Amino acid sequence: xxxxxxxxxxxxxxxxxxxxxxxxxxxxxxxxxxxxxxxxxxxxxxxxxxxxxxxxxxxxxxxxxxxxxxxxxxxxxxxxxxxxxxxxxxxxxxxxxxxxxxxxxxxxxxxxxxxxxxxxxxxxxxxxxxxxxxxxxxxxxxxxxxxxxxxxxxxxxxxxxxxxxxxxxxxxxxxxxxxxxxxxxxxxxxxxxxxxxxxxxxxxxxxxxxxxxxxxxxxxxxxxxxxx
Amino acid sequence: xxxxxxxxxxxxxxxxxxxxxxxxxxxxxxxxxxxxxxxxxxxxxxxxxxxxxxxxxxxxxxxxxxxxxxxxxxxxxxxxxxxxxxxxxxxxxxxxxxxxxxxxxxxxxxxxxxxxxxxxxxxxxxxxxxxxxxxxxxxxxxxxxxxxxxxxxxxxxxxxxxxxxxxxxxxxxxxxxxxxxxxxxxxxxxxxxxxxxxxxxxxxxxxxxxxxxxxxxxxxxxxxxxxxxxxxxxxxxxxxxxxxxxxxxxxxxxxxxxxxxxxxxxxxxxxxxxxxxxxxxxxxxxxxxxxxxxx
Numbered sequence: 001x002x003x004x005x006x007x008x009x010x011x012x013x014x015x016x017x018x019x020x021x022x023x024x025x026x027x028x029x030x031x032x033x034x035x036x037x038x039x040x041x042x043x044x045x046x047x048x049x050x051x052x053x054x055x056x057x058x059x060x061x062x063x064x065x066x067x068x069x070x071x072x073x074x075x076x077x078x079x080x081x082x083x084x085x086x087x088x089x090x091x092x093x094x095x096x097x098x099x100x101x102x103x104x105x106x107x108x109x110x111x112x113x114x115x116x117x118x119x120x121x122x123x124x125x126x127x128x129x130x131x132x133x134x135x136x137x138x139x140x141x142x143x144x145x146x147x148x149x150x151x152x153x154x155x156x157x158x159x160x161x162x163x164x165x166x167x168x169x170x171x172x173x174x175x176x177x178x179x180x181x182x183x184x185x186x187x188x189x190x191x192x193x194x195x196x197x198x199x200x201x202x203x204x205x206x207x208x209x210x211x212x213x214x215x216x217x218x219x220x221x222x223x224x225x226x227x228x
Numbered sequence: 229x230x231x232x233x234x235x236x237x238x239x240x241x242x243x244x245x246x247x248x249x250x251x252x253x254x255x256x257x258x259x260x261x262x263x264x265x266x267x268x269x270x271x272x273x274x275x276x277x278x279x280x281x282x283x284x285x286x287x288x289x290x291x292x293x294x295x296x297x298x299x300x301x302x303x304x305x306x307x308x309x310x311x312x313x314x315x316x317x318x319x320x321x322x323x324x325x326x327x328x329x330x331x332x333x334x335x336x337x338x339x340x341x342x343x344x345x346x347x348x349x350x351x352x353x354x355x356x357x358x359x360x361x362x363x364x365x366x367x368x369x370x371x372x373x374x375x376x377x378x379x380x381x382x383x384x385x386x387x388x389x390x391x392x393x394x395x396x397x398x399x400x401x402x403x404x405x406x407x408x409x410x411x412x413x414x415x416x417x418x419x420x421x422x423x424x425x426x427x428x429x430x431x432x433x434x435x436x437x438x439x440x441x442x443x444x445x446x447x448x449x450x451x452x453x454x455x456x457x458x459x460x461x462x463x464x465x466x467x468x469x470x471x472x473x474x475x476x477x478x479x480x481x482x483x484x485x486x487x488x489x490x491x492x493x494x495x496x497x498x499x500x501x502x503x504x505x506x507x508x509x510x511x512x513x514x515x516x517x518x519x520x521x522x523x
Contacts, residue, residue: 076438106434
């Protein structure tokens with residue numbers, strides 16, 4: 001489903017964020033992307049979202065190269081990819097419900113559909129009582145669950161997470177990981193960039209390790225493999 | 229775009245105008261000032277054109293006669309003038325009549341003769357109507373060459389002077405209008421930029437979940453147009469009542485000038501100004517959104 005073919009990304013300042021990356025991620029896979037800061041994890045995710053273009057090589061999703069997408073096609077691509085961030089990126093002036101509904105509003109779903117799907121998703125993530133709360137009234141774990149709800153409410157085929165547990169304590173991190181696994185079990189391809197050794201070792205999933213822009217390790221059921 | 233989406237856009241606009249009251253007010257006021265001055269200059273130019281038209285239509289030549297002329301010489305000059313080609317009518321206004329006319333302008337209260345020391349200093353003069361206004365310059369020259377004529381004066385000169393003044397007004401007005409338009413666009417775009425900044429996170433989320441470029445742009449676009457429209461409306465109201473005031477106050481008291489009074493054309497002018505306000509606003513918002521969204 002996702003393919004990187006000879007992907008290089010070099011920035012204007014000469015930094016090589018990705019260097020000849022070749023890999024293949026199947027539909028429904030669960031992948032941890034690990035590596036030290038500056039190894040190219042964020043660039044990897046940005047290329048998939050088409051926030052950046054590779055300077056060389058091709059990124060393919062569903063057999064289609066992202067290099068030459070028109071603006072309209074970029075919109076369509078992003079509707080099929082959910083994203084979760086370390087800082088949650090919730091809009092503080094909107095309630096939990098509105099934050100999740102926002103995703104559907106901007107892609108012009110009907111009011112009826114929004115009113116049906118948003119509560120359902122939030123309930124499945126254990127946020128039934130928080131619909132009218134504002135993000136800063138919630139704990140970190142709850143906020144991240146809202147962010148996940150926002151990312152999956154549109155049933156994307158791929159979910160990207162950039163340090164989803166970076167701001168959370170170990171118990172909450174584990175809880176978030178369980179949620180992500182559940183979502184993955186329903187068929188969503190999951191790519192998680194992380195520094196969090198415990199969730200990688202616990203996860204028992206495929207681990208791709210990046211270092212200085214190169215893939216240095218790619219193993220099924222791998223471990224984090226770095227000493228913090 | 230769906231109808232419901234437009235509702236959402238309008239809500240966003242109102243929210244951000246409410247949040248940045250001060251900046252919005254500043255932007256509206258700049259647009260208002262700009263359009264008000266544009267309107268004022270337009271009215272000034274229209275009135276001057278109107279005046280020039282009127283003057284040109286009834287140009288007549290005034291020929292002053294030497295003060296020390298004798299009655300016989302005066303009659304000869306009058307006859308010679310009447311014989312000139314293209315002259316339609318000649319009217320002699322002698323010293324006494326001239327003074328009377330002047331007295332009328334000063335009103336009954338002052339005795340002009342008394343003030344002048346009992347001696348009438350005015351010359352006799354001829355009022356010459358021509359058949360074709362285009363010939364007025366040529367005929368004036370011919371009249372001037374006649375005996376005992378000291379000076380000729382004709383409307384065309386006044387008209388030419390008026391046009392020269394008009395050109396300055398137009399030029400000055402244009403400079404002010406351009407300057408103020410730039411200021412208005414700049415202020416609108418600054419206001420919108422603040423809105424863009426305050427909603428940066430929202431915009432990022434919108435981009436990531438696949439909102440179209442125009443979906444992101446529209447609320448800012450509407451905000452800019454709204455600010456421009458309000459500015460235009462205030463300017464229009466000011467111009468409308470201002471000009472009505474001038475018309476009722478001075479319309480009948482200005483002796484030589486008939487003010488331009490064409491209600492339909494006036495409303496058209498106001499409408500054009502309103503649309504210009506919207507355009508300025510839209511342009512201002514487009515600049516800031518383009519630079520800061522990069523969508």
